[in-house]
Amino acid sequence: MKTNFVAAGFITLSMMLPLKASAANFTGLYVFGDSLADTGNIFNFTSNVLQPPTPTPPSPPYFQGRFSNNLIWVDYLGEKLGLQPTLASNILLNNAAPTQGINFATGGANSGFGNAIAPNAPLPGVLEQVTGFIQGNGNIVDPNALYAVVGGANDYLFPKVPSNPNQPKPYNNIFQSVDSLVKAGAKNIVVFNLPDLGVLPGSTIPGRNPQLLTQETQEFNTNLAKDLATIRQNPNIKLTEVDVYSLFNSWRKSPEKFGFTNVTDACLRFTSSTTYITCNNPQEYLFWDSIHPSSQAHKLIADAVFVPEPSVTMGMLGLGAVVTLGLFQRQSRKSTSATK
Known part of the structure; x- marks a missing residue:
């Protein structure tokens, strides 16, 4: 496996749209996504x-697998x-034993x-995370839990070469993830659109085109919003x-309102594969590295989230044999054998 996993990732940023009410009665929190939401899966x-072990992201400078x-x-x-x-x-x-939900984000x-x-x-x-989870629970999920879906940026930041025009678009995959959860019984769902990928510190590295990334971001957001219309109209x-695009732009426009002094540069910079330098005030930076937000930005995201009271329905907390975990296990064995 490549050791530049540290550059991995999704992307980042933004703030949740404020929503009314509390959420004391959710039975679990289930997260599907990439590095924006990964609290340690790829690190583990x-x-x-992997043999030999290559902890990613490395800690330090990253915090405990995040x-x-x-x-x-x-x-x-x-x-x-x-x-x-x-x-x-x-x-x-x-x-x-998962008792409060599962984080599948990687x-x-x-x-x-x-x-x-x-x-x-x-x-x-x-989509693979969502599909495996649903299948592992007999195609029925807990209607009283909260589900979060985050993704799409990696498809643009790390595109496949050559590309396959017949593959579903990233926004199709994210919509399918949300729609699959709904059809399996989910009632409370949070889904992110993308920030402007063309203004990330990492958007200018060789092989990336900031203007194209901005165009792709807008295409993703427009089509995802359109696709979600059918779900949006369901009163149940x-x-x-989460309009990440607009909120992120507001951060960049008025950084002082959010406690930032730098919204253009990365605090963390690698000078080689194993050496790095960091700024002295990471909490005043919007970006921790070239594509991920600082913890302060993450805190602002959480502070802005007021999820609605759960839509209560008779249901079960599905913690069955999660197919996704089986996929991890089967392929992990193959990976271990191949890297020894």
Whole structure:
């Protein structure tokens, strides 16, 4: 596996649209996504499955398997809800019992299947995470839990070469993820659109075109919003659409309102594959590295999230044999054999 997994990732940023009410009664928090929401899955995999171990992201400078300098929005939101989802990798590797939900998010995840920067690794994409979870629970999920879906940026930041025009678009995959959850019984769903990928510090590296990334971002957001219209009209579904694009632009326009002094540069810069330098005030930076937000930005995201009261329905907390974990396990064995 490539060691530049640290660049992996999704992307980042933004703030949740404020929503009314509290969420004390959610039975669990289930997260599907990439490095924006990964609290340690890819770190556990690269530390315990790969031979030789190559912990990614490295700590330090990254914080405990997160693609930031400290806690991320999943942690902060979990504190507000009183829910800390168990990592899918901990269930697989350590037989952990998930009691408050599961976090399947994996750094580098494509919007659909596989991993953008490590295509041969046993790491599921966003739609793959959702599909495996639903199938593992007999195609029925807990209607009283909260589900979050985040992804799409890796498809643009780490495009497949050559590209396949017949493959579903990233926004199709994210919509399919949300729609699959709805059809399986989910009632409370949060879904992110993308920030302007063309203004990331990492948008100007060789091989990337900032103007094209901006165009692709707008295409993704426009089409995802259009696709979600059918779900939005369902009165039984509480769908929270997070307009990351607009909110991120407001951060850049008025940084002082959010406590930032730098919204253009990365605090963390690698001078080689193993050496790096960091700024002295990471909490005043919007970007921790070239594509991921600082912990302060993540905290602002969580502070802005006021999820609605759960849509209560008779249901079960599905913690069955999650197919996604089986996929991790089967492919992990293959990876271990191949890297020994």
